Amino acid sequence: MTKDILVIGTGISGLTFAIKVAEENPKTSLTLISKSDIKEGNTRYAQGGIAVVRNLKKDSTEKHFQDTLVAGDGYCDPKVVKFVVEEANQRLDELIKWGTSFDKKEKKLDLGIEGGHSESRIVHYKDQTGKQIQEVLITKVKSFSNITILENHTLVDLITDHHSTIKKNRCYGAYVISQEREEIIKITAKITVLSTGGAGSLYAHTTNPSVATGDGLGAAYRAKVLMNHLPYVQFHPTALKYKIDGKVFLITEAVRGAGGKLCNSAQDRFMLKADPRADLAPRDIVAREIQKQIQEQDADSVWLDGSEIPKMEWKSRFPTIYNTCKSLGINLPKDPIPVVPAAHYFCGGIKVNKHSESELKGLYAIGECSATGLHGANRLASNSLLEALVFAHRAAINCIEFLGKPMPSEAFYKTLPEWNGDSYSKNDTIKNVQRLRKELQEIMTTNVGIFKTNKGLKQAQEKINNIYIKVQKLYNQNKLTNSLCELRNMVSIAYLLTKQAQEIKENRGVFYNHNHAR
Numbered sequence: 001m002t003k004d005i006l007v008i009g010t011g012i013s014g015l016t017f018a019i020k021v022a023e024e025n026p027k028t029s030l031t032l033i034s035k036s037d038i039k040e041g042n043t044r045y046a047q048g049g050i051a052v053v054r055n056l057k058k059d060s061t062e063k064h065f066q067d068t069l070v071a072g073d074g075y076c077d078p079k080v081v082k083f084v085v086e087e088a089n090q091r092l093d094e095l096i097k098w099g100t101s102f103d104k105k106e107k108k109l110d111l112g113i114e115g116g117h118s119e120s121r122i123v124h125y126k127d128q129t130g131k132q133i134q135e136v137l138i139t140k141v142k143s144f145s146n147i148t149i150l151e152n153h154t155l156v157d158l159i160t161d162h163h164s165t166i167k168k169n170r171c172y173g174a175y176v177i178s179q180e181r182e183e184i185i186k187i188t189a190k191i192t193v194l195s196t197g198g199a200g201s202l203y204a205h206t207t208n209p210s211v212a213t214g215d216g217l218g219a220a221y222r223a224k225v226l227m228n229h230l231p232y233v234q235f236h237p238t239a240l241k242y243k244i245d246g247k248v249f250l251i252t253e254a255v256r257g258a259g260g261k262l263c264n265s266a267q268d269r270f271m272l273k274a275d276p277r278a279d280l281a282p283r284d285i286v287a288r289e290i291q292k293q294i295q296e297q298d299a300d301s302v303w304l305d306g307s308e309i310p311k312m313e314w315k316s317r318f319p320t321i322y323n324t325c326k327s328l329g330i331n332l333p334k335d336p337i338p339v340v341p342a343a344h345y346f347c348g349g350i351k352v353n354k355h356s357e358s359e360l361k362g363l364y365a366i367g368e369c370s371a372t373g374l375h376g377a378n379r380l381a382s383n384s385l386l387e388a389l390v391f392a393h394r395a396a397i398n399c400i401e402f403l404g405k406p407m408p409s410e411a412f413y414k415t416l417p418e419w420n421g422d423s424y425s426k427n428d429t430i431k432n433v434q435r436l437r438k439e440l441q442e443i444m445t446t447n448v449g450i451f452k453t454n455k456g457l458k459q460a461q462e463k464i465n466n467i468y469i470k471v472q473k474l475y476n477q478n479k480l481t482n483s484l485c486e487l488r489n490m491v492s493i494a495y496l497l498t499k500q501a502q503e504i505k506e507n508r509g510v511f512y513n514h515n516h517a518r
Helices: 012-024 062-073 079-096 129-139 215-222 282-298 311-317 320-329 384-403 410-415 432-447 453-477 482-503
Strands: 001-006 030-033 147-150 151-160 171-178 185-192 233-240 260-261 303-304 337-346 349-351 361-367
Touching: 001 012, 001 171, 001 384, 012 062, 012 079, 012 303, 012 384, 030 185, 062 079, 079 384, 129 384, 147 311, 147 337, 151 185, 151 215, 151 482, 185 384, 215 361, 233 282, 282 303, 282 337, 337 384, 384 482, 410 482, 432 482, 453 482
Parallel strands: 001 030, 001 185, 030 147, 185 361
Antiparallel strands: 151 171, 171 185, 233 337, 260 303, 303 337
């Protein structure tokens, strides 16, 4: 099939982009691809909210601007930060117009505070902000007749000049796995938009769903698209120590904003000594301090004491956390919550400009898979959903203009080859895939996690290279499966991330190498 625009990924960025294009230009044909169910993805699990300046009596975009720069530890692009915080209200008002609900207090939006913010500016819906937004956007996107939604389709590779005799330095669409049809299909497009999220599954303990395997990053890497700041991986300080149905459960930063306090096994409030902002310091600082406490005290967690938060507030503001803890025998607010850091967000990714264009013509990247310059070396809490909204809007407007420019002919797209690799198999008969995936996660967690060393990074590079060779052998000798496709992407990104990490010579934000300690 050939479409005007192919959007790969159905989180807040991909859905918002598709809606904007469909509204602005109803004649544009879009195909929207979801790796599994359209509801699944990182957006769904975002508990906190969206950082937007609404209370102009106390707050200002200048304060939000400065907070973002401070959290980013000198690596943010100030021009990008400026237009993101200034455009925030327009994008939030659009979400509300489309039907998204947010918590209110006395008829005004209830604004929370999170780590790194100097004022209360987090717009939220209980502790289910992402889920609420996702559901509204799905309903909206399904109302457009010019949008085709394909669920259970996995990105394999981008179609580029490598697949053509004519060299235009362009992207022409993608090869994707259709799990239902059990085959690899070619989808050509004038514009391809990656909104595939990050690669939290590289780590053994992550707040991301299992589908976050860096598919867009891996495909871009193979297409030789420039990627920036991959080693700046943010670990969320407070994930529940216990997994729920095999998944890591996040305890939103908003709990600390509401009065939650971090303590170690000796009941010491260690953050008071670590930073003047204590429990509400930026995430990189809090995550490192928690990891230090766990190592020094030979413990398996620290504790989040929420006893100062009234029980009714737990039930109304944090119902998901309250009920999840209750199911584990943790009675809030009396009992403290055992928490540990977990891989959470990629601050780097595919390098894009202010319109989310990559260096490859016709290829855009929005959301977590992109490196916009907003986050720098550490993302400020609740800036990710905001970034997705602002850049999805900018990319949509730019893509509509892009479609008005000269394009390759319809006849040219027909000359692009079908997938010429081995066919797809629904039944995963390759036992080595899961073993190699687990081995890769252990290497990344041990050597390329919160704390790193030169020796550990070098060892990781060698081990990852060995896994890469084994994965290539599996890829060349077997039918392509979903899990092999994921592992292929994960090992590519792990290799590049570790290689880039060895080139970094100073500690900034979330990146910390003991050999560079001042």
